[in-house]
Amino acid sequence: MAEDKPRPEGIVSDVHKRIKAAFEAFDYESNNTVDVREISTIIYALGCFPTQEDLHAFIAKVEEDHTGYIHLDKFLPAMTKVLLEHKFPPIPEDVLLQAFEVLDKEKKGYLEPEELTKYMTQEGEPFTQEEMDEMLTALADPEKNLIYYKDFICQLTIDPDL
Structure with missing residues (x-):
């Protein structure tokens, strides 16, 4: 029988490095704090795709007393748990293509x-216009202003073992 073994320190260390790198990209004042509005982007960049309900619950857990800011000290352990437990998994590539x-x-x-x-x-859990603008900037072909979805689906899915 397989036993629950403690995770090797190297895995946790690698997860921490990934989380810190994603967080620091949005820590514009280098004070280990990000605007709460950036959290969804950080979480998506880490390969996690929570529902809006899950995202709001996660933010409620890590936000600094409803200030609109999230500190790395609270985000790091909560996000580490999410990644190690494979919560908020990405949609499989074939389902996304369909x-x-x-x-x-x-x-x-x-x-x-x-x-x-x-x-x-307008459908499902709607994106804000700001989220759409960011996505279109990243995904639209700059010359033809079209979205060739087969070319970027791999960017929207991440190997959970990484």
Whole structure:
């Protein structure tokens, strides 16, 4: 029978490095604090994709007394637990591809930014316009201003063993 073994220190150390690097990218004042509005982006960058409900519960756990800021000291242990327990897993690549293919009714292999914005801001757990702007900047082909979804699906999924 397999026993629950303690995790090797190297794994925890690597997880801490990943979390700190993602957090520090948004710590604009280098004071180990980020704006609460950046947390979803940090969590997504770490390969975790919580529901809005899970995200709000996570933020409530780590936010500094409703100040709108989150300190690394609270974020690091909470996010380490999320990563080590594989909470908020990414959607599998094939499922994501199927979803884009459903949206691409004409089977063109791409979506126009307006189409994607409509779907992402009006359906399911809607994105804010700011989130959409960030995503379109990252995903749209700069020359043709089209979103070739097959080219970036691998960016939206992350190997959970990393």
